Structures are given as structure tokens and as C-alpha cells.
Amino acid sequence: KQEVTQIPAALSVPxxxxxxxxxxxxDSAIYNLQWFRQDPGxxxxxxxxxxxxxxxQTSGRLNASLDKSSGRSTLYIAAxxxxxxxxxxxxxxxxxxxxxxxxxxxxxxxxxxP
Amino acid sequence: xxxxxxxxxxxxxxxxxxxTLRCSSQSGHNTVSWYQQALGQGPQFIFQYYxxxxxxxxxxxxxxxxxxxxxxxxxxxxxxxxxxxxxxYLCASSLDLEVSTQYFGPGTRLTVL
Numbered sequence: 001k002q003e004v005t006q007i008p009a010a011l012s013v014p015x016x017x018x019x020x021x022x023x024x025x026x027d028s029a030i031y032n033l034q035w036f037r038q039d040p041g042x043x044x045x046x047x048x049x050x051x052x053x054x055x056x057q058t059s060g061r062l063n064a065s066l067d068k069s070s071g072r073s074t075l076y077i078a079a080x081x082x083x084x085x086x087x088x089x090x091x092x093x094x095x096x097x098x099x100x101x102x103x104x105x106x107x108x109x110x111x112x113x114p
Numbered sequence: 115x116x117x118x119x120x121x122x123x124x125x126x127x128x129x130x131x132x133x134t135l136r137c138s139s140q141s142g143h144n145t146v147s148w149y150q151q152a153l154g155q156g157p158q159f160i161f162q163y164y165x166x167x168x169x170x171x172x173x174x175x176x177x178x179x180x181x182x183x184x185x186x187x188x189x190x191x192x193x194x195x196x197x198x199x200x201x202x203y204l205c206a207s208s209l210d211l212e213v214s215t216q217y218f219g220p221g222t223r224l225t226v227l
Contacts, residue, residue: 004156034215043118043204043218044157089156101147101170102216104156 002027002094006105013080014113021075021108023090028068035064035075036089038107044089048075080112117141118207118219126225127195135190135222137205145169145211146188148180151202151221163188164211192224200226 003026013019023033032051036044048057048064050073056065063076077084087109091102117140127133139146145164149157159172163182177193186207192199202223206216 036218041202041221041223043220044206045218046215049215091156101159101162101172102149102157104158106154106156 002030002092002103004090004092004103004105006088006090006108008108009106010109010111012111012113015080015082017080017112018076018078019080019110021077021088021090021110023073023075023105025071025073025092025103027094028071029095030068031093031095033064033066033073033090033092034102035062035073036091038087038089040087047088077110080110082112082114085110085112118205118217120203120205120219120222122222123220124223124225126227128227129195129197131195131226132191132193133195133224135192135203135224137188137190137207137219139186139188139205139207140217143207143209143217144186145208146182146186147206147208147216148188148190149204149206150174150199151204152198153201157204160190169211195226197226200224 007022034049035047050066061078066073087107089107091104119138121136147162148160151157161171166182179191181189202221204221206218208216
């Protein structure tokens with residue numbers, strides 16, 4: 001059974017810092033991995049999608065890496081801003097699962113202080 | 115804006131009651147998935163509908179049921195509500211079961227007293 005773990009559960013940093021969020025998964029037979037952002041009481045916004053054959057994806061100040069063999073992904077946020085404060089969720093899609101069957105971690109709650 | 119809408123925004127029910135939550139997919143999307151997100155947890159997959167047929171189900175009891183209509187809007191029905199059903203319910207739409215980015219709605223916050 002696939003399990004997704006995110007560390008740390010919460011993180012508070014001063015504005016301008018570079019930071020790394022971690023995600024690990026127990027079954028390496030994944031189809032893809034996504035990073036989402038969730039603002040309080042709101043739905044999810046997809047940030048980056050990495051296919052199993054890819055090593056990383058970049059979008060603006062965000063860079064996500066994937067090491068399928070070790071079951072790890074990281075989300076790197078450069079030059080953090082107060083507007084980056086949110087919960088970041090990582091989710092994997094297993095081979096053989098229906099498209100809807102994303103398996104999520106519990107998230108990392110990020111707070112960026114001005 | 116993703117184009118996926120959900121109603122109502124918030125809902126309060128008591129144990130044993132029944133509830134219906136609604137989702138309107140992004141234009142052109144024929145696949146909808148429903149997730150339950152308890153406080154402090156990640157979303158958990160409930161089920162998926164494709165062209166009005168159920169196409170996969172997570173580990174949820176039969177009192178969680180769904181419908182998808184010809185216009186691809188969708189409903190989630192929960193019978194015999196329990197306190198643990200209190201959560202944010204999210205729907206997500208996509209096209210033709212392709213492994214692509216799903217678009218999530220803002221969710222419905224259900225509180226069961």
C-alpha cells in the first residue's frame with residue numbers, strides 16, 4: 001500500500017530565504033508526482049507535475065525534483081515571500097490506479113514572515 | 115480561475131442525516147473525482163466518475179455514493195452521517211481519464227454535530 005510522508009509538518013522562515021520541502025513515498029511504481037498548494041479553507045492549486053521518467057520540473061521560483069528509486073521528491077522555493085505562506089501537498093499516482101486516485105501526504109504548512 | 119465550482123460552501127448537519135454536495139466541472143471536462151480532506155490531513159480519494167459511470171472507488175463505505183449527469187456535473191451523497199464525516203469535500207475535474215493536471219474546486223466544508 002502506497003504511503004506518502006511529508007517532512008517537516010510545519011516550517012516558519014523569514015522572507016527571502018531559500019527553502020526545501022520534502023516528500024517520500026513507499027512504492028516506487030508511480031506514474032507521476034505532483035506538488036499542490038492549498039490556502040486555508042480553499043481547494044488545491046497544482047504547482048508542478050513530474051512524470052516518472054523525469055528528474056525535475058521548474059516553474060518560476062519553484063523547482064521540484066524526483067528520485068523514484070529512493071522514493072523521494074523535494075520542492076525548492078527560492079527567495080521566499082509572505083505570499084508563499086500556505087500548505088504544500090505532495091501526491092503520487094500509482095501505475096494501475098485510476099486517474100483520480102492520487103495519494104496525498106499530510107502536507108507542510110509554510111509560514112514566511114515579512 | 116479553474117472553472118470548477120462547488121456548492122454549498124459550508125454545511126452543518128446532525129448525526130444520522132443525509133447530505134448532497136454538488137460540483138460543476140470545468141467546461142469540456144468529462145471526468146470528476148471526489149476527495150475527503152479531514153482537518154490536518156491530506157485529501158483521500160472517494161471515487162471517480164467518467165461519462166456518467168463510476169470508474170474507481172477508494173476505501174469508503176457504501177453510504178458514500180455519487181452521480182454524474184449528462185452535462186458532467188456531479189453529486190456526492192452521504193447517508194447516515196457520522197461525526198467523522200466532518201471534513202472539506204473536494205471535487206476535481208479532468209478530460210478523458212488522461213493522466214494530466216486535475217482542476218480542483220474550492221471545496222464544501224461539512225460539519226456534523
